[in-house]
C-alpha cells in the first residue's frame with residue numbers, strides 16, 4: 569500500500585499502488601479486491617478523483633506514440649502530454665488542447681475531458697478524439713467513437729466506465745515556433761471580462777489573471793503562434809524544485825502582496841514573444857510547487873456559469889476575500905459549446921479558478937457559492953474538487969442519469985471505484 573494524494577494535498581489515502589502495461593491490463597481487472605480498482609494517471613487532479621482508499625490505484629506504463637503525417641497521433645493512455653509534445657512538435661503538429669500542466673496523461677485528460685485557453689474556439693479534448701479504446705469492467709474491449717454512448721460516458725467520466733487504454737487524437741498544425749502574447753492590464757473586473765470576451769473571439773488562446781483583493785483587476789493575455797512553422801524538438805527546462813515547508817507560504821497577507829506585484833509587472837502591458845512552456849505551462853517551471861502550501865495543502869475552486877450569471881465571478885472573488893481567505897491568482901476563461909461528454913465540465917459561459925489555502929470560514933463561503941452556481945445552471949469542476957456535496961452534484965450535472973445507464977452497462981459488477989465516486993454517489997449501487 570502507498571499513501572497517495574491529489575495535487576492539492578488536502579486529501580490522501582492508502583491505496584494498493586500498481587503499475588501495469590496495457591497488455592497486462594485485463595489480468596489486473598481479475599485481481600481487484602473488494603474496494604475495487606481505479607486507473608490513476610499522473611495525479612494532477614487536485615482532490616480525490618484519482619484516489620481509491622483501501623483499493624487498487626493502477627497506473628498504465630507509457631507507450632511510444634505514433635504521429636501520422638496527416639496530423640493524427642495514436643497513443644497509449646499512460647503517455648504524458650510532455651511525451652506527446654516531444655513526439656508531435658518536431659513533425660509540425662501540436663496538441664489541440666493544452667491544460668496548465670504538461671505532466672498529465674492522455675488517459676487523465678480524456679477522463680476529465682480537459683480544456684485549455686482555447687475552449688471558446690476549439691472546445692475540450694472530446695472534440696478532437698477520433699477513437700478511445702476502453703477496457704470495461706466486464707473485461708470487454710471497446711473502440712468507441714464520437715456519437716457512441718460509451719464515448720459520451722467515458723470522456724469526462726472520471727475513470728468510472730473502465731480503463732482507457734489509448735486513443736487517436738487529431739492535432740493542430742504548430743503554426744510557429746513561439747507565441748506572440750499581447751497583454752492588457754485592466755483596473756476592474758468588468759473591464760477584464762469585456763476585454764477577455766473580445767480577446768477570446770479574436771485570438772485562438774486567451775486567458776485572464778484576476779486579483780481578488782482589488783475588485784478583480786487583472787491582466788488579459790491573448791496569444792497566437794509566430795515564426796516559421798514549427799519543426800523543432802521540445803525540451804522544456806525544469807531547474808527548480810520547491811522544498812517542503814512546515815507552514816503555507818500563501819497567507820492573506822502574502823497573497824495580497826503577490827497579486828499586487830503580479831498586476832504591476834512591466835510585461836503586463838505589452839506584446840512579447842515567448843515559448844510554449846512559459847505561455848501554457850508557467851507553473852511547471854518549479855517542480856512540486858504544491859508543497860509551498862505546507863502540509864495542509866490547498867483547494868482549487870473552479871466553477872463555470874452561463875453568461876446570465878456572470879456576476880457570480882465577482883461575487884466569488886469578493887466573498888472569498890471578505891471571509892479572510894487568501895485567494896491566490898484567479899484564472900478566468902471564456903468557454904464555448906459543451907462537448908458530448910455526459911459528465912463534462914465545460915459549458916458556455918465564464919470559468920473562474922482560484923487556489924485557496926484552508927482558512928477558517930472558507931467551507932461556508934464555498935458551500936454558499938456552490939448553491940448559487942448550481943441554481944444558475946453552472947458546475948464545479950470534478951477534476952479539481954475535494955468537497956462538493958452529493959446533492960448539488962446532481963443539480964450541476966443533470967445528464968448524470970443518462971451517464972449512469974451507460975456506466976452500469978459497462979461496469980455491471982461495480983469494479984471501478986474512486987473516493988470521488990463514494991463522496992458524490994456517482995455510480996448507482998444495487
Ligand SMILES: Cc1cc2nc3c(=O)[nH]c(=O)nc-3n(C[C@H](O)[C@H](O)[C@H](O)COP(=O)(O)OP(=O)(O)OC[C@H]3O[C@@H](n4cnc5c(N)ncnc54)[C@H](O)[C@@H]3O)c2cc1C
Nearest residue numbers: 609610611612613667668673675676679682683726727732
Ligand atoms: C498545474 C495544473 C494545471 C491544470 N490546468 C488544467 C487546465 O487548464 N484545464 C483542465 O481541464 N485541467 C487542468 N488541470 C487538471 C488536470 O488536467 C486534470 O485533473 C487531469 O485529469 C489530470 O490528469 P492525470 O493524468 O494526472 O490524471 P489523474 O489526476 O491521475 O486522474 C484524474 C482522473 O482521470 C482518471 N484516469 C486517469 N487515467 C485513466 C485511464 N487510463 N483510464 C480511465 N481513467 C483514467 C482517474 O481515474 C481520475 O478519475 C490542471 C492540473 C494541474 C496540476
